[in-house]
Amino acid sequence: MEPMAQAADEAFIQNSIEETTVGIYILKSQDRSEDIGIVLEGQKVLQGLDNFALATAMLFGLMYALNLNYPPEMKFTFEVLQKIVMELEGCTLSVKAQVLRNRLFDVYFRLSREQFDSLLSRVGPRISRIHTNYREPVSSMEHLAICLRYLATGDSYTTIASSYRVGISTVAGIVPDVSKAIWDSLVDEFLPVPETADWQEIALGFKERWNFPNCVGAMDGKHVVIQAPHNSGSQDFNYKGTYSVVLLAVVDARYLFRVVDVGAFGRNSDGGTLAASAFGQALWEEKLHLPEDAPLPGTDHLGPMPHVFVGDEAFPLRRNVLRPYPGRNLSQPQRIFNYRLLRARRVVENAFGILAAQWRIYHRVIGVSPANVDAIVKATVALHNFQRWNSTVEAPAPQEEQHFPALSRLRRVSTNNSTREAVAVRESFTSYFSSAAGVVPWQHNIA
Known part of the structure; x- marks a missing residue:
């Protein structure tokens, strides 16, 4: 090789290395020998490696040890390597390699x-x-x-x-x-329509885990944020200035979704979404096959009480729907009731948090049509239950409410048209939580 040509090649190689953030280089000389090494931040950090496979393994090790983020342009390369590892036959791998493959x-x-x-x-x-x-x-x-x-x-x-x-x-x-x-x-199989026996099982779970008897579910709604659909007008435009469809859900004491309604327009509130849903219609018309009214434990003098769903201030107060007392100047029993209701209702917030942490589609604005968004959301809900239906291990719940770009709270709307029966039901639960039969030791320190 002529000296000038050799110098030009060396300059080209040096420039290529200096422009590389993360990579593996292979240099072949005239005698067919190879120099294989690793480049990080424009510098050769390892040289003279035996083969490309070893260089790849060393690159993974260096990135893990140095806590480096690989550049976006290498993402597809790493995904290909991940898939290769996952497709390896288990019988040919050591125990540690099998554990790594399963975790991956x-x-x-x-x-x-x-x-x-x-x-x-x-x-x-x-x-x-x-x-x-x-x-x-x-x-x-x-x-x-x-x-x-x-x-x-x-x-x-x-x-x-x-x-x-x-x-x-x-x-x-x-x-x-x-x-x-x-x-x-x-x-x-994993999201069946609940019958009376199912509601009774759910009520037992809330009583044992969350100290809230006669509760058959915690309900809430979330905006699933989407790109603005074509010619949608304002029907999907919500109060936060984004476009969305609504996921309304009822969750049991084990963070399982038992009822879901997907696809309501984003401009609706929780209460409006509930009233327009098939579940809400069945609830108002008493067609959900809820268990018969039963006394709260140790309070026969209060008489039979209905089985209820718990929700936040966005839902109306009804005979079978409890919401917190509004305002700040509340009595001690009312504050205790609000705390106990919040404690039971938290399972639905936790379920949404688990769903969004598991399926990171909710960390982004979803850029597909509303019809396909409905299918995607329902698929994630079904998969959530599929993973946990027979699990005896309680799912870890987020301790603080997290923000996910494609999953946000619904607008709260107060209502003042509660019936006397609904008010009386809430007052009976309030009396129960402050009585000797319904008290929990720590409630006075929190409420």
């Missing part, structure tokens, strides 16, 4: 390998495609993997398509189709 799988899809396989067996027949002579279809496993990865990250269709080497339009078709299939496959 959990983080990547938000499901364990066993849960993924179980879900695939349920969803697979609904999402399989016919083989033709023209091309091999995307497999059911990859359909499910693409959808779960989208729900787990909230990445754009373009990012998901690049990770899985498929077309953007393919991802755009897979996500809503698989989301609908997940809901259809799981809803009957």
Whole structure:
């Protein structure tokens, strides 16, 4: 090689290294020998490595040890390496490597390998495609993997398509189709319509875990923030200045969703959403098959009390719906009631927090059509219950309310048209929580 050409090549190599944030370099000399090493922040930090596989492993180790963030342009490379690790046969791996692979799988899809396989067996027949002579279809496993990865990250269709080497339009078709299939496959088993026996079981859970008898669920609503739909006018425009659809939910004492209503217009309040929902209509018309009225424990003198749902100030006070006392100048029994109701109602806030922490689609403004948003939200709710339905381990709950860009509180609207019966029910619960039969030791220190 001529001296000038060699100098030019060396200058080019040096410039390339200096412009590299994170990378692996391979330099081949005229005698066919290779120099393999690692570059960090424009500097060679390791040289003379034996092969590319070792360099890749060392790069991962350095990034972990130095707590480095890899640049966005390397994201697809790392995702490919992650998928390679997850697809390795378990029988060829050491115990530690198998543990690493399983943990990586959990983080990547938000499901364990066993849960993924179980879900695939349920969803697979609904999402399989016919083989033709023209091309091999995307497999059911990859359909499910693409959808779960989208729900787990909230990445754009373009990012998901690049990770899985498929077309953007393919991802755009897979996500809503698989989301609908997940809901259809799981809803009957993991989100069944509660019957009287189910309501009684829920009431027992609230009594034992949250010291609130005759409670059959905590209800609340959240805005799921979306991009402004075409020609939607103001119906999806909410009071916070964003576009959204509403997720209304009833949650039991174990953070399981028992009733959900998705798709109400973002401009509605909690109370308006409840009144317009099928669940609200059934509640007002007494068609929910709630258990018969029963006395609160140790207070037969108060007579039979209805089974109730607990909500915040956005909901109206009704015979079967309790809300806190408004205002600040409250008596001690009223403050105790508000604390006890808040304690029971917190499960629905915690359930929303767990849902958003698990499926990071809620950390972003969702950029799909409202119809597809409904399918995506229902899929995440079904998956939430699918993971926890038979679990004996209580899910960790967020200690403080967190803010998620695509999941925000609904507008609160006060109501002054409560019936005398509804007021009397709330006063009876207030008396019970301050009585010897209903008191808990720590309530006077908090209320």
